[in-house]
Amino acid sequence: MKRAKKKVFADFMSQKGLKSTKQRDIILDCFLSSDRHLSIEELYLKLRSKHPNIGYATVYRTLKLFAEAGIAREMQFGDGQTRYEHVSEGEHHDHLVCTRCGHIEEFENETIEKLQDEVADSRGFLIERHRLEIYGLCANCRK
């Protein structure tokens, strides 16, 4: 699916008339082979060892492009940094966030989603998106 996302991004770029560059290739590679839920700073630092010539602004702008292209999603977990997570077409999930170690776990619950639709319907809301985050201690940190 790494290859699939590279194709999605390449298509997006050519369709937008944007150029392929060494930096973008490197950043995309690094992003796709990283943990999910990475901040700009984290990705920037991760790159810096092998590619000290890639600037923060380029990482920043490239992640925005990933989001525009639909292969990444911006997330706020309240730690003061924007995080980017991988997204796949048609996939959705919510999060469990450990307040001690920062570990983030994903889950899907079809029943919760249905109930959300009902709530929105009953108020006349047209849902665009939602966010459900459960904060607490992960199994590891409870020990």
Added chain:
Amino acid sequence: MKRAKKKVFADFMSQKGLKSTKQRDIILDCFLSSDRHLSIEELYLKLRSKHPNIGYATVYRTLKLFAEAGIAREMQFGDGQTRYEHVSEGEHHDHLVCTRCGHIEEFENETIEKLQDEVADSRGFLIERHRLEIYGLCANCRK
């Protein structure tokens, strides 16, 4: 319940050895008689007409005190500003947020809460808190 919250705050203050001031009284009054989900800036501007001598920093610090005292809660709706909402002892609710007009509606759904507990249990998470926000168009903005 305005009086009840004033008492909760007064008790908190005296128990902490903090002082009662004109500013704090004014800010508390203004907060309690405001719409829910107010940002620091909004409250500050609202106060400024009648009390131009109250500084932003004091509003900022006083809202933090309200949160500590348990009569307010900090919220992030992704518009770049922290909002403070009224809270009552033992009460909980989630939010529907209109992406066009900014209108915020509250709801409670016991079944969703239970399902969240189940999800957390199945992963070994100990829940501290959660946030569920549904973004979309409110009934008014759909017309």
Added chain:
DNA sequence: GCCATCATGAAAGTGACATTCATTGACATT
């Protein structure tokens, strides 16, 4: 290879919050 465009990155700007510090105010004690 030429060249109109786009991309890059160091540096500067932005905005919302957070802190500093000189001064003021609250209130317990004379």
Added chain:
DNA sequence: AATGTCAATGAATGTCACTTTCATGATGGC
């Protein structure tokens, strides 16, 4: 009422995570 002590205030400044600028460099259609 005056004093002493320590918390409170607010103008100014600092912080931090973006976000934008602009001079320079790279890309790719011809």
